[in-house]
Amino acid sequence: MDPRQLRTRHRLRETMYRLAAGKPIEQITVAEVAREAGVTRDTVYRHGADPVRLLAGFLGEELQELIARSTTGLPASVARGGTVFDDAERELLAHIVRHAEIYRNALGSRLIGPVRDVLIDSIAGGLHEHLAAHPQIAPSADPRIPADLHAKMLVAYASAGTVAAIEEWLRTGDLSKADAAARTVLAASPSWWLGVLSADRPE
Template sequence: MTDEPMDPRQRRTRARLHEVILELAASTPLDSITVADIARAADVKRDTVYRHAGSAVALLAQALEAEIEDLVEYTSQLPAMSETGESVFAVPERAMFEHVAKHADIYRNALASEVSGPIRDLLIRSSARALTAHLERHPEIAPLVGGRPATEAERRMFVAFAASGTFGAVQAWLAEGDLSDLDAAAAATLAAAPEWWLGRR
């Protein structure tokens, strides 16, 4: 996530706006939240909200991405192979489900709304960024395609397939899963992943 440098006052304002949009989105359909609602709850002017995000959905995506960013960075630094017999993705996968469970009402409200695109795209994009970095660090893990090394375009397809599948797993889990069992959610998602991604000895 890239942002213009902010002074301490701007950072405090953004943190407050993130707090407010997370509170509102947990109890209100995302397409019903207005910039005026956010400004009123944060005790700022609407222009202040617009300086940080162009809409409620953009502000929510920004707030959620701020929480996910450390997880993306962690995942992008993983080794190719685990030393424990678990997948190298076991810890970050569980952490991702922990993030979603923490904000389950927000994600349910957002993904059920008519303006769900940016939230869906956030989850897919964050996963894709981490997986792309992992594959760039460890190109030797990629499978052959028709007996030859994968092209760059095919590597992007690998990443897109995995990132979109993870998003689908999150959606299914929110709809039907036991949100208290993070280990089972992570294990189920990893069980569906191709073995070459997983880095298990």
């Protein structure tokens, strides 16, 4: 992407974040985005099919960078008293807090589809990489389930569950208590994912 396109994309990102923090995302129009960003409607469409998908794309870029930074190279297990995902979970929820108005304006009974999808997909990407790096941590598969499907199901369950927990926290929780929320999400996760060593398992 050339410098001019990067500047345009940056302007669109700032515009979308501002608009989405101010009102429900479904009320934002392409014409409004174009006017506020000082670009044409065609330019908006080149970056996203509609405002919701444009926003989801920007959040996705941020999330993918965050997840890659916080999950790459994690060990399979950690010393007792923590989990391998402690820092990653806190960073994820810090991202949610930074964009709390946006996420709450995208929240009905669930987060609006594209925004929910980008959260799930970003988390799933990090979990998939972790499982690929440490396949020995996963519970044994039923022999009737192919190994690759087994792994995909484990990742899908964990990523979608994490996002469902975030939705509940956004709906009713105190967002100043992100560390406590992170501990709750981690408490709901199985110890094999978290790399928690049991009392009878050697380190």
